[in-house]
Amino acid sequence: MGLAANRSIRAVRSEEAAIVFSDVWLSFAGGPILRGLSFSVQPGETLVLLGETGTGKTLALKLAAGLLSPDSGRVRALGQDVTSKSERELLEFRRQVGFVFQEGALFDSLTVGENVAYRLQEDGVPAEQIEPRVQEVLRFVELQHTVDQLPSELSGGMRRRVSIARALIAHPPIVLYDSPTAGLDPITSQTIITLILRLRDVYGVTSLLATHRLQDGFGLANFHFDPQTRTVRRGAPAEKSKENEITTRFLVLREGQIYFEGNPEELLDSQDPYLRRFLI
Amino acid sequence: MPNTPLKAMEQQANPPQPPSVVEILSDAAKETVLKVQGYSLMAVQSLTNLLTRPRYGQDTLSQMDDIGVGSMPIVLLSGFFIGAVMVLQTGSQFQRFGQVSLTGDIVSLALVRELGPTITGLLVAGRCASGIASELGAMLVTEQVDAMRALGTDPSRKLVSPRVLATLIMLPLLTTFSCFIGLVGGMVASVFSLRLSATTFWQRAIAILQFSDLMQGFTKSVVFAFILSTVGCYQGLNVRGGTQGVGRATTQAVVVSSVLIIVADTFLTKLALFLADKL
Numbered sequence: 001m002g003l004a005a006n007r008s009i010r011a012v013r014s015e016e017a018a019i020v021f022s023d024v025w026l027s028f029a030g031g032p033i034l035r036g037l038s039f040s041v042q043p044g045e046t047l048v049l050l051g052e053t054g055t056g057k058t059l060a061l062k063l064a065a066g067l068l069s070p071d072s073g074r075v076r077a078l079g080q081d082v083t084s085k086s087e088r089e090l091l092e093f094r095r096q097v098g099f100v101f102q103e104g105a106l107f108d109s110l111t112v113g114e115n116v117a118y119r120l121q122e123d124g125v126p127a128e129q130i131e132p133r134v135q136e137v138l139r140f141v142e143l144q145h146t147v148d149q150l151p152s153e154l155s156g157g158m159r160r161r162v163s164i165a166r167a168l169i170a171h172p173p174i175v176l177y178d179s180p181t182a183g184l185d186p187i188t189s190q191t192i193i194t195l196i197l198r199l200r201d202v203y204g205v206t207s208l209l210a211t212h213r214l215q216d217g218f219g220l221a222n223f224h225f226d227p228q229t230r231t232v233r234r235g236a237p238a239e240k241s242k243e244n245e246i247t248t249r250f251l252v253l254r255e256g257q258i259y260f261e262g263n264p265e266e267l268l269d270s271q272d273p274y275l276r277r278f279l280i
Numbered sequence: 281m282p283n284t285p286l287k288a289m290e291q292q293a294n295p296p297q298p299p300s301v302v303e304i305l306s307d308a309a310k311e312t313v314l315k316v317q318g319y320s321l322m323a324v325q326s327l328t329n330l331l332t333r334p335r336y337g338q339d340t341l342s343q344m345d346d347i348g349v350g351s352m353p354i355v356l357l358s359g360f361f362i363g364a365v366m367v368l369q370t371g372s373q374f375q376r377f378g379q380v381s382l383t384g385d386i387v388s389l390a391l392v393r394e395l396g397p398t399i400t401g402l403l404v405a406g407r408c409a410s411g412i413a414s415e416l417g418a419m420l421v422t423e424q425v426d427a428m429r430a431l432g433t434d435p436s437r438k439l440v441s442p443r444v445l446a447t448l449i450m451l452p453l454l455t456t457f458s459c460f461i462g463l464v465g466g467m468v469a470s471v472f473s474l475r476l477s478a479t480t481f482w483q484r485a486i487a488i489l490q491f492s493d494l495m496q497g498f499t500k501s502v503v504f505a506f507i508l509s510t511v512g513c514y515q516g517l518n519v520r521g522g523t524q525g526v527g528r529a530t531t532q533a534v535v536v537s538s539v540l541i542i543v544a545d546t547f548l549t550k551l552a553l554f555l556a557d558k559l
Binding site: 065 | 427428433
């Protein structure tokens with residue numbers, strides 16, 4: 001398996017990383033879930049956290065956002081030590097991180113527009129400035145017609161798109177996606193992945209995406225969004241130099257540990273029986 | 281996740297031992313202490329949050345409407361009939377001694393000092409502590425609370441403090457209405473059942489009341505408001521086990537807040553009587 005060989009990339013580049021996990025342990029009543037997790041995500045990079053249910057993917061995302069605190073180890077994001085912050089400091093920090101929850105986690109008593117505008121209202125942004133920004137992000141996810149609807153009136157896929165719009169409104173440099181396509185049909189899943197591509201390629205957002213669907217990761221690795229033609233195209237953007245190329249890496253978790261870390265080609269070429277199960 | 285053959289062999293060689301009685305009791309004690317600690321911290325924080333920004337005035341008004349205006353019908357209806365039934369129960373005793381005019385005194389004192397705040401507290405606990413627990417519990421299991429934190433909002437400020445403040449404001453008001461309508465109920469029952477004049481009833485009912493009686497009723501309603509709102513919030517924000525857990529938390533919120541209200545009532549009554557003697 002191509003495990004250890006790829007760690008060197010991480011070690012060399014971790015100083016300027018957008019997210020760094022260093023020997024992170026996390027336990028619950030049933031025992032340790034994360035066992036010494038160490039990885040980093042570079043600015044503009046997409047890291048796909050792949051693994052079975054219960055391997056700690058969601059926990060890793062929540063740790064990155066400071067929603068959970070590890071038992072030991074360090075988590076750094078945007079150059080800040082997330083683990084040493086108080087809850088009050090974390091509230092401020094989280095304003096720079098977008099989080100797309102698995103089921104959307106929209107506030108069910110608020111309309112779509114109010115959900116999307118939530119963070120701006122919390123920041124005390126004047127109402128006349130909020131409305132155009134809400135319209136802008138809802139246009140981005142192609143749901144501008146749902147602004148007055150309640151989340152319960154939307155389909156599962158639409159709720160995820162609203163959730164992406166809500167995470168996007170403050171233009172965060174990092175967006176964390178927790179199984180954004182779980183339970184969706186292939187066409188809707190493709191729409192969500194396209195949105196993530198657009199977010200990455202238009203805004204240069206650093207993405208950490210937890211999923212158990214390999215096709216999500218390959219969708220992000222093998223395609224890019226061309227802002228000129230507004231279409232999704234195969235391969236990396238032509239104008240990107242090799243150093244600035246947007247990369248997508250895979251990190252496979254198994255029993256709370258890193259089982260594989262590498263690029264899509266290495267994952268595809270792997271003969272490891274456990275990894276092959278994901279490729280079937 | 282299947283174990284490796286080596287691990288499976290280890291587990292067979294050393295099967296897990298069941299916990300001893302001491303361990304079970306020790307764990308239960310620790311869990312209780314943790315719950316009390318968690319509740320105390322949340323309760324204190326709900327008040328200290330009010331001293332600093334951000335404050336959520338709109339949410340507080342919305343909760344005042346829900347808790348106060350929403351509870352008004354049940355409080356008024358039950359207050360009226362409690363006043364009436366008190367007259368029916370005590371009136372016959374007073375008739376035996378020819379002291380029917382004292383009915384106004386007893387109904388007034390009992391309502392203002394005891395029954396008004398306690399019955400209103402229990403009714404609002406049944407309606408609102410359960411509502412708060414189920415609403416916050418549902419938000420927790422659908423990750424809305426986490427989403428709030430992820431969006432940079434402190435759930436304690438946004439969800440807990442407005443509910444506590446709204447209950448602290450509305451329960452004394454509801455208690456006042458309950459006492460008044462209870463006296464009206466008592467008066468109606470006195471007039472029709474005991475043939476006591478409405479004027480006599482009201483004169484006696486108002487004349488017997490002292491400032492200390494009003495303070496006793498007011499203090500109780502404030503304490504009960506704090507208990508039912510904080511217990512509801514604590515149970516809601518500590519739901520475990522999905523939707524089934526929400527149901528459990530809702531029941532717990534009503535049971536715990538009702539029991540605490542009755543226990544607190546005993547101590548507050550004793551304290552009020554002690555202070556009345558001293559002052």
